[in-house]
Amino acid sequence: MTTSTAAAVSTDLSTRYLGLALPHPFMPGASPMVDDLDMVRRLEDAGAAAIVMHSLFEEQIEMEQGRTLYDIESNVNVFSEASSFFPRPAEFRLGPQTYLEQIRRIKEAVKVPVIASLNGITATGWLEYAKLIEQAGADALELNVYYVATNPDEDGAAVERRTVEIVRTVRQAIRIPIAVKLSPFFSSLSHFAARLEAAGADGLVLFNRFYQPDIDIEELEVRNELRLSDSSELLLRLRWMAILSAQRKLDLAVSGGVHTPADAVKAVMAGARSVQIVSAILKNGPQHLNALRVGLSRILEERGYESLAQMHGCMNLSRCPDPAAFERGNYMRILQGWRP
Numbered sequence: 001m002t003t004s005t006a007a008a009v010s011t012d013l014s015t016r017y018l019g020l021a022l023p024h025p026f027m028p029g030a031s032p033m034v035d036d037l038d039m040v041r042r043l044e045d046a047g048a049a050a051i052v053m054h055s056l057f058e059e060q061i062e063m064e065q066g067r068t069l070y071d072i073e074s075n076v077n078v079f080s081e082a083s084s085f086f087p088r089p090a091e092f093r094l095g096p097q098t099y100l101e102q103i104r105r106i107k108e109a110v111k112v113p114v115i116a117s118l119n120g121i122t123a124t125g126w127l128e129y130a131k132l133i134e135q136a137g138a139d140a141l142e143l144n145v146y147y148v149a150t151n152p153d154e155d156g157a158a159v160e161r162r163t164v165e166i167v168r169t170v171r172q173a174i175r176i177p178i179a180v181k182l183s184p185f186f187s188s189l190s191h192f193a194a195r196l197e198a199a200g201a202d203g204l205v206l207f208n209r210f211y212q213p214d215i216d217i218e219e220l221e222v223r224n225e226l227r228l229s230d231s232s233e234l235l236l237r238l239r240w241m242a243i244l245s246a247q248r249k250l251d252l253a254v255s256g257g258v259h260t261p262a263d264a265v266k267a268v269m270a271g272a273r274s275v276q277i278v279s280a281i282l283k284n285g286p287q288h289l290n291a292l293r294v295g296l297s298r299i300l301e302e303r304g305y306e307s308l309a310q311m312h313g314c315m316n317l318s319r320c321p322d323p324a325a326f327e328r329g330n331y332m333r334i335l336q337g338w339r340p
């Protein structure tokens with residue numbers, strides 16, 4: 001094991017996330033960084049409070065078991081060519097078995113908690129992997145339910161019900177904590193969050209990033225290009241963090257748009273228990289985790305906070321009698337405030 005390069009800080013930055021006692025809130029979010037054990041060690045050395053693995057996809061598991069996702073759905077005819085949209089098994093960095101092995105390897109390589117990630121949309125057999133992930137030693141599990149609802153016959157309630165069913169199924173199968181990584185595109189996110197909590201979710205990760213394909217107007221092709229985030233993406237997270245942390249007991253993690261210590265302060269003030277970083281680490285290297293932690297500590301000291309706990313949720317909407325009216329008022333104020 002290499003010597004830790006994480007600087008010591010004097011402020012109490014400790015937090016609890018998914019039942020895990022963490023020295024501070026910063027961790028690398030789900031990304032391929034975890035495929036490289038040397039990188040995982042560097043992340044721990046830079047002070048990562050936990051390691052979040054990238055996702056194992058439902059489609060990968062279904063393909064391994066000789067089925068495609070759409071073969072097992074009732075709308076098989078409509079989507080008969082749909083399986084050709086997915087990457088082939090060899091294109092994934094880790095297959096289902098090697099994913100489980102990688103959990104074991106990471107657990108051996110580092111001391112910090114490891115959060116695995118399953119990514120899918122149906123409450124079916126593939127979820128057996130939750131149990132295997134637990135057995136491989138993961139300390140917690142993220143369920144990523146990335147889905148773009150395009151079926152005109154499926155209403156929003158059906159989409160939500162499926163996710164609730166996934167959480168319920170996994171909750172019954174495993175004992176480790178579960179977080180659900182959500183998209184912001186639900187018509188009543190507060191209600192949905194309450195249902196997920198009731199189904200057994202211990203946390204929510206706000207939010208999935210939607211990588212929208214672009215159009216190449218010369219080649220008439222869809223262009224899939226991953227652009228890293230910037231701090232402007234944080235604002236949507238802050239809004240929902242402030243609303244949901246005032247309403248729910250489950251732990252909230254922010255994912256998306258945290259690049260600076262001030263970004264992290266805003267997320268914690270809005271109610272985040274943990275702060276997941278991907279783009280900023282990919283741009284600046286693992287030591288960015290260290291810089292964020294030192295920067296956060298400095299801001300707390302400068303502003304006279306004794307601990308992160310003292311700051312937690314201080315800007316959420318717990319004292320707001322009507323969050324919907326507050327948001328509508330802000331919206332009108334922003335529009336009226338525009339000056340050419």
Ligand SMILES: Cc1cc2nc3c(=O)[nH]c(=O)nc-3n(C[C@H](O)[C@H](O)[C@H](O)COP(=O)(O)O)c2cc1C
Pocket residue numbers: 029030031032053054055056117119144181207208209226228229230233255256257258276277278279280
């Ligand atoms: C290259 C790359 C791979 C990613 N893979 C996953 C993944 O497998 N599962 C997942 O839930 N999120 C994945 N994400 C999304 C990140 O975990 C995170 O939610 C997103 O990048 C927003 O955070 P950021 O602004 O700090 O980058 C990935 C992001 C990147 C850049």
